[in-house]
Amino acid sequence: MTRFTLVVPVYRVQSYLSECLDSVLGQDFTDFEVIAVDDCSPDGSGELLDAYAARDERVRAVHLPENVGLGLARNAGLERARGDYVLFLDSDDTLTPGSLRAVADRLAETADPDVLIYDYARTYWDGRRRRNQLAHLLRLPDPRTVLGLADRPELLDLLQIVWNKAYRRDFVERAGLRFPPGFYEDAPWTFGALISARGIALLDRVCVEYRQHRTGGNILGTVSRRHFDVFDQYERLFAFVDARPGLAGWRPALFRKMADHYLTILERPGRLPPDARAEFFHRAAADYAARRPAGFTPPPGSARYKYALLARGSYAALAGAGLAVKARASVRRRARGAARQSGRGAMSAYYRARLHAPLDENLAVFSAYWGRGVACNPAAIDAELARLAPHVRRVWAVRAEHAGRVPRGVEHVEVGSRAYWSALARATYLVNNVNFADAVVKRPGQIHLQTHHGTPLKTMGLDQRKYPASTRMDFDRLLARCDRWDYSLSSNRYSTAVWERVYPASYTSLETGYPRNDVLVNATAADVRRVRRELGLRDDATVLLHLPTHREYQSEFVPRLDLARVAAELGPDVTLLVRGHYFYAGSERLDGARASGRVLDVSAHPRVEELYLAADALITDYSSAMFDYALLDRPIVILADDWDVYSAVRGTYFDLTAEPPGAVVRSEDALVELLGSDGWHDGAATALRAAFRRRFCAFDDGRAAERVVRRVFLGERELLPFVPYEERRRAPSPAEVAALAERTGTA
Template sequence: MTLVVPTYNVQGYLRECLDSVLHQDFTDFEILAVNDCSPDASGAILDEYAALDPRVRVVHLSENVGLGRARNVGMEHAHGEYLLFLDSDDTLTPGALGAIADRLEATKDPDVLVFDYDRTHWDGKSVRNLLHEHLRKAEASGAFPLTRHPELLDLLQVVWNKAYRREFVIEHGFTFPPGYYEDAPWTFCSLMTAENIATLHLVCVHYRQRREGGNILRTTSRKHFDVFDQYDRVFAYLDATPALELWRADMFRKMTDHYLTILEHPNRLPREARSEFFQRAAADYQRREPAGFVRPGGSRGHKYQLMGRGSYSGLRGVKTVAKARSAAKQHGRRQVTRAKRSVMGVYYHSQLRLPLDENLAVFSSYWSSGYACNPAAIDAALAEWAPHIRRVWVVKPRDRHRVPDGVDVVLAGSREYWAAVARAKYMVNNVNFANAVVKREGQIHLQTHHGTPLKAMGLDQQKYPAGATMDFEALMERCDRWDFSITSNRFSTAVWDRVYPCSYTAIETGYPRNDILLNATAADVLRARRALGLADGTTAVLYAPTHRDYEHEFVPRLNLEQLAEELGTDFTVLVRGHYFYRHTTGDTHHGDARIVDVSGHPEVEQLYLAADALVTDYSSSMFDYANLDRPIVALTEDWAVYSAVRGTYFDLPKEAPGAVAGSQQELTEIFRSGAWCDDEAARRRAAFRERFCDFDDGHAAERVVRRVFLGEAQEALPPVVPLAERKPAPSPSTLLLNAVPSPRGATTASGPRSELLPG
């Protein structure tokens, strides 16, 4: 069988879709994927899968032709006996293809097999097709003509819950028309024509209900007028096929119901187009009503009557009554909303009524705990590129000392804070602002994030124990405020697109905080080491483990004293605890001078510059540090537990950016043997960099400021420097190998970008 998978703007969902097919226990199939000139990374993902599995074939279209015609292209290249159509954000259930194949064989190869589906929502809920009993009832009949079970016409008018015998499709010349609602003529005409239909009362497809985008039914557009063309095609087919005349009344009923559904939906038609749509619908009703047609009873029949009369005002009156009833039910909800607003305070709401300050930007980082990360780098770039914009940082009172002198601060929860968040044109954060913050019209929220995700994030956390206590609805409401979302690589873009399904614009600029890793000079590297008290001859290893959701304080996985002892006097271990845990500012030496606690150091990027190598477990620090092209060792002793509890996006032990240690003993041996920096480690690091260092080229902050704050078009921004052409900050080992003493006792580093440091 052939699965035709049209693809457009689904980079966040496509892998899951393809995996759901390729991991089936039934293997006699091909995937015919059609890249409908998708502007995102979907085409590259398809090529990646095709290179790994010969069952995947890809057709790349040079222009966007739409869903229906992309399916037609797929059919032209298909080889399978049966055609299945799978939308690229949906998935097959485990065992679906085997069950479909068995049912086709048991019913002696029918023209059409109809199987069941469920709707999977963003909050993890699944709802089975409401008319699934039609399938169960028909299943006992084996193969049958539609006249035996006409209720199948009432199933959702979609193509992806059916398997079609390819010769049957070719014989009758079925193709998909252009425009919205292209499934209607295909579905009705194929079912009416089929001599043998079979059903499978089994959920075979998870029909994804995307929270934002991806579904024409959620778009407000005149494109919904395409439905008239689709029913013109249905009735033209009936007119050309006398044997199908018995279905005319049913098609008239389906047409009328479809028109009413579009009219009654509040967000499909532009307000000014509704009357015009009704008049066209009424005209179709009047010219196509079959002789002797019996209208349905109740309110639905009344709507038929109003359409037959062409009475738009009458239909609107029916809708008004329904809205009044709905409004009464919503009264309680409004009361709750008012109560919430009162908590915010009268002062905040008075500020919300004042004009926005077009030249004010509010910054926050890590839940208002200091001046750091991408927001800090953007702040610095803003001072250079747009000095007319005033910059204010939100910090908690206990973290005031974490903000450098000269930075304007408002304390979280103060009157100054509420005034700032109410009136600022720009809001910048690497997490989310508090629930109580109202997104104003004209305000711009910039989400910078604070790492590349190895662990499950956003809605994906619903699948794992670590997300059990999270309020995902509240999370989505916070994310709805975003206007822009920064990404440092295409991998992140795809993940954020899926796990934060909101209507923001993704900007692939790179992470501003990593600019320094590409722009730092030899002098900067040596200065970073001297600030930490590192001797010139020492190899500095930065140990930066991540947070575990099931632990409440920082628990090193290593016996640091033992590690320092076993590595010897040529090594110094810098220990960086996760920011979730409270640390004092500054660096602390343990009893052993070769161990330095840098958990309280205000700039992790300075630690990256100073370190010869990074040892981490599952921290996003590996993605940032990889930009330096220096050795990384992954410590994965509790990988099985961590990946099961938190969830991960790839198998780190297999795809690590360097050597992998499953224990402290293995870690020690990796450093003793030189495996931490050998050719194999370099090969793995190169593959990792190719995958995850897409956009970090030293110009990220400039791109962000020019795109978000100065309003420049994406095309006007500096192009990303190719990975092979980038020159990261020189490594300490290179500098120290080439260093020679100067006559004044200073050190001259003759490595890349060497500069003279004052003694």
């Protein structure tokens, strides 16, 4: 028989689920099974569970046909449990290393008690970690001691959670424990288990890291009438006690916990709708009167008067006391607001005045790459918006030094000008692939669309805190910028999970595909032919696009290759297109290579997508270009000559050398040798690319821009369905274009 069954209910946690499961499967104690219950999650959580179950036989994925809620999902896992002990773990939390070994050892030392309680720590998005404040209750002179609850009744004061305990499965069945539906489902289970257990052991060790989300993540923090479910939960708990006369002695303690719980819900902001607070109070007062044990005395302390108000049913008095507290808090907030306002020297008086003007519902401001021009996802959305909603005025924010790159006929304003600040103040729609300036204020009614500009291989957002050598980012200011987002675009489930974790804010993820990539699906042979001719490329030339990424530890573009030598080695039929990262101004080191005539510096080309169309293959290192270029299903070669340094300094989300989109080489010599053979486009390279495309090109079917415009600008609630992966087209390769021209006689 398996020692432990871990039941993991899963719903909308694709950003954290892998971390949760990895923390379990990586334990040094291995005699366990995981029953992960997909509660009809609408995101990619169910698919992720299936992938884990396929890789590790200890994982069983259960998919519920409809969403039933946390408690009933746990029951579904419990029904399938085979372990001696059952443990619960929420799917956004993690086990600490060695915790299952510690639990197993303590159970062995205490002769398998009914319940073992272990500790937890809250972990915060900003890196803080705080242990349970009642951890002292888990300490014993002899840790092998087995208690009854009567020996330490203060254990009832621990947080009402199920996931800090291991339960003997035969005890669970004997006690008749099951989770009820609704909010606060932990209360009847937790109290029922503790008062029923014949033996309780304690483990003074943090075994669970309890994730505290910056926004969302906790259904109990949702304003809703569902908080009234708490009355049903205590009804169930006292019915449980009534059916077991031997437990009657616990009624006074449970009554106190009930009263405390009701008062907590009343006092916590963001739970009850304002128009439901009085109703909730009177329900609580009725329960207080009906269940109050004879001779009950409220506990001493500051909450004593609240018990008295419940006993009298005096909501007005309780609300009055709350108003006094709120008044003091309001004074503090106004003082903080004044301090913030005084620090806004960068925000012009003109902009502040324009913030009082009405919003223009038909004005959209676009920007890309910190005002460098008209490009990327925002440019593709702009074009589609012109087609589907031509009544919306589209204005681009461009820095003065880049104004010359704006195509003719595109309306633009220079960053920092009065026209710029006026447009930002009055536009209903703000679209960017990075962030607007910190001084930009998010007005009620404005819609900020964050498009991003690549699939992340390197660490991003809050994850960059782990790699201080690669960033000087102010993370508080970063999150303040993210708080302005209403929508965040994604081109694959992998990206969605990263964005939601590293940019924790209250936006909606739109899994649409990247609009800029529509052209890679929809381009025709004529488009490919036109781009190559505009670049001066021969139809019969093999064109290799070399696109290295930015390295924070390099202040200028340093080519990873001796381009003149590579071009010479590959021969006259090969042309190299070289595009430095936009963070670099250029490099004189390319001059010698350009002189050969077979190396073209395309760093200044306005549309990288056209370079993709022109190239027969991509040579890159760790650039996100590989994720987009993979859509074309053309060869990709990874030059990983400094992978160990890059991955250590910048941090990456997976080992690219182990999961590449094609052949991997570690040096220039190896690259030249590879390109002189069939290895860069053989069957092995093709198979790697196919797996890569399946994983990272899931949403890019050529209709991404239309999805975005219909959802964000036209208000359509349902996204357009995706073209099935097997039915998707792609732009023809240069070789296919040449073959077509030869067959048809077209020039």
